[in-house]
Amino acid sequence: MFPFAISLFLTQSLVFAQDLGVPLTWREFSNSRLLAERISIAEDAINTILPQLDTSNAQFDGIGYWQSGNVFSAMANFDHLAGTTTYETQVINGLNTAFSLYSNFDQYGITMTRSAYYGYRAYGDENLLSMAIATWTHVSQYVITTADASSGTQPNKDFPIAGTCFGESMAGGVFWRPTVDDTGINSITTGLFTTLSAFLAETTGDTTYTNAAILSAEWMQNLQINADGIVLDTVDGADCTRSPATWLFTYNSGKYLEGLSVLKDVTGNSAWTTLMTDIAAVAIKSSAWEGSNGIITEGASPTANNDGVGFKAIFIRGLDEVSVRSSDNSALQILIHSYNDVQYNALLELADNGTSYSSSWTGPPQGFTTWGQLAALDVMVTAINTNSP
Ligand SMILES: *[C@@H]1O[C@H](CO)[C@@H](O)[C@H](O)[C@H]1NC(C)=O
Numbered sequence: 001m002f003p004f005a006i007s008l009f010l011t012q013s014l015v016f017a018q019d020l021g022v023p024l025t026w027r028e029f030s031n032s033r034l035l036a037e038r039i040s041i042a043e044d045a046i047n048t049i050l051p052q053l054d055t056s057n058a059q060f061d062g063i064g065y066w067q068s069g070n071v072f073s074a075m076a077n078f079d080h081l082a083g084t085t086t087y088e089t090q091v092i093n094g095l096n097t098a099f100s101l102y103s104n105f106d107q108y109g110i111t112m113t114r115s116a117y118y119g120y121r122a123y124g125d126e127n128l129l130s131m132a133i134a135t136w137t138h139v140s141q142y143v144i145t146t147a148d149a150s151s152g153t154q155p156n157k158d159f160p161i162a163g164t165c166f167g168e169s170m171a172g173g174v175f176w177r178p179t180v181d182d183t184g185i186n187s188i189t190t191g192l193f194t195t196l197s198a199f200l201a202e203t204t205g206d207t208t209y210t211n212a213a214i215l216s217a218e219w220m221q222n223l224q225i226n227a228d229g230i231v232l233d234t235v236d237g238a239d240c241t242r243s244p245a246t247w248l249f250t251y252n253s254g255k256y257l258e259g260l261s262v263l264k265d266v267t268g269n270s271a272w273t274t275l276m277t278d279i280a281a282v283a284i285k286s287s288a289w290e291g292s293n294g295i296i297t298e299g300a301s302p303t304a305n306n307d308g309v310g311f312k313a314i315f316i317r318g319l320d321e322v323s324v325r326s327s328d329n330s331a332l333q334i335l336i337h338s339y340n341d342v343q344y345n346a347l348l349e350l351a352d353n354g355t356s357y358s359s360s361w362t363g364p365p366q367g368f369t370t371w372g373q374l375a376a377l378d379v380m381v382t383a384i385n386t387n388s389p
Helices: 002-016 035-052 065-082 088-101 111-123 126-142 146-151 187-204 207-223 250-267 270-283 307-324 330-349 370-386
Strands: 184-186 234-236
Touching: 035 065, 035 370, 065 088, 065 111, 065 307, 065 370, 088 111, 088 126, 111 126, 111 187, 126 187, 184 187, 187 207, 187 250, 207 250, 250 270, 250 307, 270 307, 270 330, 307 330, 307 370, 330 370
Parallel strands: none
Antiparallel strands: 184 234
16 A cells, blocks of 8 residues: 555655746845855854853753754754864763753653754764664654554553544654653654654664654655645644644754655665655745745744744754755755755845844844844854855
């Protein structure tokens, strides 16, 4: 059943999603800044948020725990892409502190885990890899296995689970909270687990991780993509209730795209490449979070922090991974760097105040906020390598 279902799906999605052209309505979709300047802009942006770091709890004043994980991710990826070790000490110390305060990084889900993986990738620190693996093992207890879906039970949940929803198996879905009676399964948690599994498969060669990545990627594919090709948010693991159709957030598509980009490399299965390309093509142009000028408007919040402020950063980071792994598709790479340049130029021209940036990327500039700065970091880091020279 599955190979047929998958190929049918991909054939249908090809019909609506092959346009990789850059919309000419986008605002300033190129830039001519040289590498050294792009590195310096990213470094200045990171240095502007660093004074907010509280080393006692590895969090940045003004944002929460999982948002702080995104700052460490951006710092590690800066070093990875710039070929430097500028933030090695802060990243390694910060992640060690978070891991010691919250076993397996679990203060609501698996958020700091991918920071640990990025840190391992940037610095080769085996202890960070061990933390990522420990967390993977912890989170895998909250995945619906194929056997769980058949039996309608999950060992760490105290309610009968839905084995199928909307005619599709729930195997591969990941409960986002460990609490025994919490029924929510969402795309960000399952997308994070897909991505972490694929990274660990690539790093270790252990097929346990590959199989986990495939199962969760299939759950996303079968249940969480709307008719336009955009990733949805939540399904209830007990009664299949779905989040409102209007709950379309950049990070759900972005994190899944990141996972698919690694998974297609790990498996060599071009069906994942096609799915990745299809989702990227529509997500990059979605009117759900941007106007015809291409500037992302989601999470613009000048006066107060909220969870949604940093979603777009996760989207941009996922697209960067797609770009890095798409050297065989120059149209896709051009679309991604053009999209990031739209955001980059908006931040540098409409939302900047010195080296700090508003969470409203269309402007106007304002005084420093930790959340605005967090949201900008991945754009700055991504510009290091999606542009050339
Ligand atoms: C720029 O930031 C400074 C310091 O936070 C602030 O006092 C100033 O009002 C900001 N400028 C604008 C145009 O918002």
